[in-house]
Amino acid sequence: MERPSDLKQRIAASRELLDARYSAKRGKPERSFLTISDLTEEQVIDILNGGINIKKNSSKYREVLKDKSVALLFQKTSTRTRCSFEIGVGEMGGQPMYIDWKSSNFTLADLQDEIRVLSRYVDLILARVHKHEDLLTMRKYTEVPVVNGLSDLYHPCQGLADFMTIKEYFGELEGLNLCYVGDGNNVCHSLINGAIKTGMHITIAYHQNYAPNPEIVEEAKTKNAIYLTNSLEDAIKDADVIYTDTWVSMGNESETDARIQTFSGFQVNEALLSKAPDHALVMHCLPAHRGYEISADVLDSKNSVVFDQAENRKHVQKYLIAWILERV
Ligand code: CP
Numbered sequence: 495m496e497r498p499s500d501l502k503q504r505i506a507a508s509r510e511l512l513d514a515r516y517s518a519k520r521g522k523p524e525r526s527f528l529t530i531s532d533l534t535e536e537q538v539i540d541i542l543n544g545g546i547n548i549k550k551n552s553s554k555y556r557e558v559l560k561d562k563s564v565a566l567l568f569q570k571t572s573t574r575t576r577c578s579f580e581i582g583v584g585e586m587g588g589q590p591m592y593i594d595w596k597s598s599n600f601t602l603a604d605l606q607d608e609i610r611v612l613s614r615y616v617d618l619i620l621a622r623v624h625k626h627e628d629l630l631t632m633r634k635y636t637e638v639p640v641v642n643g644l645s646d647l648y649h650p651c652q653g654l655a656d657f658m659t660i661k662e663y664f665g666e667l668e669g670l671n672l673c674y675v676g677d678g679n680n681v682c683h684s685l686i687n688g689a690i691k692t693g694m695h696i697t698i699a700y701h702q703n704y705a706p707n708p709e710i711v712e713e714a715k716t717k718n719a720i721y722l723t724n725s726l727e728d729a730i731k732d733a734d735v736i737y738t739d740t741w742v743s744m745g746n747e748s749e750t751d752a753r754i755q756t757f758s759g760f761q762v763n764e765a766l767l768s769k770a771p772d773h774a775l776v777m778h779c780l781p782a783h784r785g786y787e788i789s790a791d792v793l794d795s796k797n798s799v800v801f802d803q804a805e806n807r808k809h810v811q812k813y814l815i816a817w818i819l820e821r822v
């Protein structure tokens with residue numbers, strides 16, 4: 495049966511629409527941020543300076559995310575990451591939307607389908623996941639940028655806030671010695687990545703059972719940016735910054751007893767700090783476990799900048815999002 499010519503025209507137009515839609519993306523997924531290694535050295539410094547600037551002049555950024563929405567997708571619990579992103583997006587005129595993975599259909603559908611749907615609604619997706627591979631899947635299928643809000647491998651937003659905090663105290667980062675004590679985990683990996691980008695030296699005081707990822711260490715070795723040791727005293731003697739994190743990251747709970755036993759000699763406490771330079775900053779990404787990886791008196795000491803770090807999450811992430819969405 496011959497179809498009327500106006501229907502033929504509409505079918506041709508529909509085909510064109512399909513072709514155009516198939517190749518179109520709502521946003522720029524290539525501007526995703528999964529690790530500090532995704533950025534150039536210049537971009538890292540620009541974002542750190544942007545965070546410092548936004549902290550001083552937040553009113554100038556009130557409209558920056560007007561008409562933009564950001565999904566905050568969490569597989570794990572959070573205080574700092576959730577609150578700093580949720581408040582930060584709102585402070586810039588954007589709309590944040592929190593999604594608890596467990597109470598959504600991310601639990602029962604293919605990740606690639608759900609993320610494609612979500613990316614049709616929002617302009618950016620911040621995601622906290624167990625497996626870093628899930629972020630890689632998201633980046634592959636999303637139509638908007640994806641930002642890593644912590645995975646088993648990296649915690650890059652934390653790293654940016656940490657380097658911003660160090661920069662606030664020391665002005666420049668190049669040549670400073672950062673000493674990380676304890677578990678070779680996601681936070682440790684992002685500090686290694688950041689040290690490479692900022693010209694800092696990082697020393698890791700580690701236990702062989704929980705060493706940092708060898709590939710990440712290898713890259714830092716090629717840049718002469720890293721030194722690994724089993725001796726805490728050796729590690730901290732020239733430190734400008736001493737950093738520690740929990741011995742039991744989210745997802746490692748079944749290993750709690752073994753980890754506490756293994757790391758019992760790795761506590762950052764007054765006795766250890768008395769052997770470090772007296773100007774050394776003390777850092778921790780929080781949440782902390784007083785009496786385990788860090789003693790309460792050190793956490794509360796004058797040299798501790800842990801609450802500056804936590805606050806700076808909001809400032810540097812505000813700039814990061816505005817930068818990713820090309821609004822600054
Ligand atoms: N530092 C950090 O990411 O804290 P939360 O797990 O509370 O978000």
Ligand code: NVA
Pocket residue numbers: 644649679680681739740742743744779780781
């Ligand atoms: N290494 C910790 C960081 C928490 C912010 C974890 O992954 O649980």
